Amino acid sequence: MPEQPPPEMVTISLDGQEIEVPQGEYIIKAAEDQGTYIPRFCYHSRMKPVGLCRMCLVEVETPRGRILTTACNTPVAPEMIVDTESAVVQKAQEGILEFLLINHPLDCPVCDKGGECPLQDQTVAYGPGESRFVEEKRHFEKPIPLSDIVLMDRERCILCARCTRFSEEVSGDPLIEFVGRGNQTHVITFPDEPFASYFSGNTVQICPVGALTAKPYRFKARPWDLEAIESVSMVDASGASISIETSQNEVVRINGVDNDATNHGWLSDKDRFVFQAIHSENRLATPLIRDDAGDLQPASWGDALDRVADALGSVRGDEVASIGGANNTNEEAFALGKFLRTVVVTPHIDAQVGDALNPEFLAGVTPRAEIGDLDGAATILVWAGDLKEEFPTLFLRVRHAVTQMGAKLIVVHPRRTGLDNIAAEKITYRPGEGPEVVRKLTAQGDQDYGAVRDLLTAGPVIALVGLTGRAEDPRLAEAVAAYALGLPGSKVLPLARRANVFGALDMGLAPTLLPGRVPVKSESGRAELESHWGPLPGEAGLDTAGIIAGLAAGDLKALLLVGADPVRDGRNPDAVRAALDAAEFVVSLDMFLNDSNQQASVILPVDGFAETEGTVTNIEGRVQKVNRILPGPGQSRALWSILDELSSRMGGQLGAGDGPAIAKEIALVAPAYRSMTWDRLEWGPERDGVVMPDRDGVQELRFVPDDSGLRPTAGRLALHSGRVLYDGGTRNTQSPALAGLTPDPAVYLHPRDASALALADGQEVDVAGEFGTVRLRLELDPSLAEGSAYVPANLDSTWVLGVPDVVTVEAQSSKGKKNEKKKGKKKGAGE
Amino acid sequence: MTSFPMILTERMTAHPADSHLLDRYEATGGYETLRQALLSMKPEEIVEQVKAANIQGRGGAAFPAGIKWGFLAPIEPRYLVINGDESEPGTFKDRQLLERDPHQLIEGVVLTSFAIGANHAFIYIRGEYPKPARRVQQAVEAAYAKGYLGQNILGSGFDLDVMVHLGGGAYICGEETALLNSLEGLRGEPRLKPPFPAVEGLYAKPTIVNNVETISNIPWIVANGGDAYAAIGDVDSVGTRLFSLSGHVKKPGNVEVPMGLTWRELIYDIGGGIRDDNELKAWVPGGASAPWFVAEHLDTKVTKDDCAKAGSMLGSGAVIVMDETTNVVAAAHRIVKFFSHESCGQCTPCREGTTWLERILWRLLNRAGRPSDIDLLLDVCDGISPGLAWPPRMTTICPLGPSAVSPITSIMTHFREEVESMIPGLQEVASA
Amino acid sequence: MSVATVISDWSAPNQERARTLLEAYPERRSAAMPLLYLASLEHGHLTPAAMAQVAELTGLTSAQVQSVASFYTMYKRDHVGRYLISVCTSISCFLMGADDVLEAIEEETGTPDGTTSSDGTFSVEHVECIGACGGAPAVQVNYELVEGVAPERGATLCRWLRESSPEVVVTDEMQKYFGGVRSFDWGITETVGAIAPVPAFGPYGSTGEESA
């Protein structure tokens, strides 16, 4: 945890008991920490108090006598005397409840919130017996959709303003607001402007009654049927804490869990609703083997594993490669790495697919920031993808640091980002010209970016550094980090997006890394591991790009795809497809069929999110526990058990019989994880996760980037291939709540570029690059740097473009169009 | 009544045709005080004079203006905001000051701004007052043209910009923090206090909010000295005040009188007595928020303390007189309906409670009351204002909610039998 | 987006007024209220499009602007007649017979409280205290005041509005012909008045000659 000075303590009297509480804490919080729960509706510990429901009234002794005041917004002061249970307080609280209930429909039996409703609970605990209200209740049209996901029943609403405050204060997209006043007040959107927020689900979670409901959960279950378990979201690598709730072996809801270190309880709607994918009817539920006619046929595990063992056994170890593993737990990743290094005996291992940053940089950049450091930062530099799209909960933490804690924000990106409206400074540059920006920032006396450099003289500086887009040279991030590390009091938070990519790298799923952040090239590190595992290859292996090339050239013969889809994620989709075609044998371990594993020889169904237990590691290096609450579908199995069985069929010994056993072995052989146990993460103060490096002084890798000497490379229309939250990826498309939210594919040009090309807003255009052509609608985007084109990555059609450095955009290219079609046909026929 | 200076209304009485114009204002000594003060006084000296004057705010809360100015946090910039939202039923005194003597207010604004170190002042006028707003706007423009506003006022080096802002139709914007929110382009919802505006006001900067009448007194106080002002009126409540008489009096209208008369003098001598020489039934002494007085209070003095002791307040200076023909339940209903309509809706007890009260009273009026409604009314009131005491304790953020309680406790205290006689069940018991 | 693009459908003087308002306040958001009046004037009432324009101008979301506008009673989000008749029914006017005035006006205009006549001439509403209690009962036409309006005078006033359909509603003129007791001496007569059901104040809505 980042250090904070301990708060000054003051003594107050709470219901006659003297207690010590931090100076300035609100009474409601101070009392709660001491075990005295003061009822409330509008108060939420992660938002500013507004004191409007008036439920938390208490009596406080003042020089002017005893006053009634709201505990949620009254800070404690030395010698304060607080009474939470006096007759006046009790009467007042009964009164508030009665007032809240007079217009409440009392439709608890059909309300999603029934059984977990603070209004219901507090009515039982503090409320009057029966209603004395004989007039007609206030009426509103029954639930009306605020968006594709959220519905609002205004009759149930108690106007606590939690939802509206969340959208304004926390997520910064105030699309729902109070309308009307007094007794007519209600919450609604603007006509024809839906509550299209990436964070809308949080309002449902914090609504203290059943006014806001989420379509995926409506009428799905009653609270008393629910079984819940805490875990970690796998949507991105920020490690948001969640609780997974099931009813009859089906996940029905995910809620955010307030983790001080990571998400403050908030989630993006993707974190919240992506669970639907695990119940998709397209989930793989049985092993599949390609028959002689080329069709995939269901097979028994025995047959399928025999087939894989035979194929892998019939080639040299270093003719085998593996791509993927970033969506798995640390234990699974570790088992996979050990399998590859000791049973197959190959160094060609890469967990990163299309957007690889140097694994040594990601795992070892020093000093590395924690998310919590943002709150103490004077200046935050974000030079990475659009956090709102790639790291939504981290985006909220940056917002918090800037809007609530007073940090100054600098954003560097090729176009507008979700953080721009709170940024003190913004630098927009043409993709490929990042090195020039770094040079200007570094150069003494350079005229440009004076204001930015001024801000950066105030530390502590926290720099969030990653790839701004897929076309960016990955070495730019290292150059940016090298620059940032020279700033006052700076720490860097390296960003790579995929769920457990940091865990995978820590477990050695990288061509240059062994488990525990040990570089392959470290003689002593390798020797240490060899003392447990026996001899290991001493050379670094091939990364994903090298593996694709190796397969195409015939140097590599067999490939494992572990939850990976390199065709979609690759720089050149056609080339990847060709490489997969060229491979003698491809086995895919996955939850779904995808563009890459369609042609695999064997497909093995694996357990996924909520179906496996283990640990994951986030961007900070924080290790957290993920939990299993239900079995995978059909015959699907945990990755480690598949690998364990495969090993014995191949005459090896993986010793990966179960999760705990693997966890023990990780602690034994991976230096950075030496003190890690599941127990530590499950109970007590370390439930929020433990950041491994620097804690026990066992972190091996200390990567200090230096200026990579990169030179600008942009061509005329430099491609910005940025990620969007709701992309065309499997998890989105298999989650009904999210599938419809994918934006329409389009290409974005600066208006001046468009007019230079004589192209108009909304026109259909052909976008062509080195690897393919795609027809897209043109949108004008003045936020782009001139001379660039933005194409959102991985939408249904855009992925075909691959990731060229530059593209051309023209009104009609009949030639390109025809070529593309022909090529597609030919390929189809060949497959 | 001893003789007293007409501080606020002398000019408009003597020159009804053009008291609002700059020429007349200057011809009657206007802006001379400002010229003198800017050249010869330090800001602190003005604050001292206003403290010595002991003038209580005329917006309703009667807080001493000089003391409030002393609370200003030492942070720049600071703002002065003039509260011209005047919406308390029965009140129309500020309207007359705005319409008939806007320069008197503007001179007060410049003096006050100079005293508190503000370079930006806003005059917030309720939206339903376009004519007063036009007059003030016209006066502001004339004052700019003559160098009484703007840069380097009268060569003193002091700068002040004044803006006139029109409200949108919401009584609650008279509450000073709601007013500030409204001025910031937000919903006019009162803020939690503390922090008070003097510490965190407009745009979270130190801000003084004063009523139109309060500030209209400032030129006189600065010209004649705080002690001269404090010598007028009663011991604690000093100076003159503008009262708005309405309802069943023979001579409704605004009157400027020194503090400390009796209610009898105000209603009978100055107001001319009750229409048609009917019996007086009750009156509201200080705007719709104030608990009512009845005949037994006629000899109570018109001061802050005397009224407080008698269980009410001078509030906004609105005196609403009801004669014997008045149905007190109907009158109370009308007042409660006002507060229910004007509740901003933030606080549960105010939003729900005022509406509930209004609906119970409506049932009573329509002879659909139940015997239990008497207790229910009082209990709902208790939920908004625990103990039903005066001054009220509140379960709410601002005093609007508890204001709705005043008419109900008033009719229950003074006219309980009449209320009960409207409830069918109780009627029979009473007549049996 | 530039101010000009957002309100390019507004009249040139109103575009200029909008620009002035945006610059006048220390923070842009503060201009929301006056801009809402100006937008109402331009669009006839506060249409969603008008609110969206104000949002664009002030840097708020449309939902926020709607929230602000709906808090106040004078921003009319539904169609309003040419003459908005607001009858005060608060306590002082009530004591002096305001309910009868309202009834007489409803009858004369054929427009029940809270509605707009089918020909679009009148909107009738009852309102809370308008600060004319000394001249109760009081009525406003397009926010221009008439004091001492006995029921039959209210009806005559409406008839006059219908028949002579004045372009500009002037308070002093109406008071002279249809008013009675006043809260105080109004002094000299003015000819400034309202051209629409939006308060007639400098930056929006007012027209006519300023008094000498």
Ligand SMILES: Cc1cc2nc3c(=O)[nH]c(=O)nc-3n(C[C@H](O)[C@H](O)[C@H](O)COP(=O)(O)O)c2cc1C
């Ligand atoms: C519900 C409510 C309505 C108010 N309305 C007004 C008003 O219309 N005019 C006014 O000057 N003060 C009004 N006030 C009082 C103001 O909050 C504030 O006390 C006053 O403007 C301060 O000025 P003063 O000290 O000069 O009186 C109101 C207060 C409340 C609680």
Ligand code: SF4
């Ligand atoms: S008491 Fe009423 S008007 Fe005042 S803040 Fe609460 S709800 Fe709003």
Ligand code: FES
């Ligand atoms: S929790 Fe304190 S007022 Fe709502």
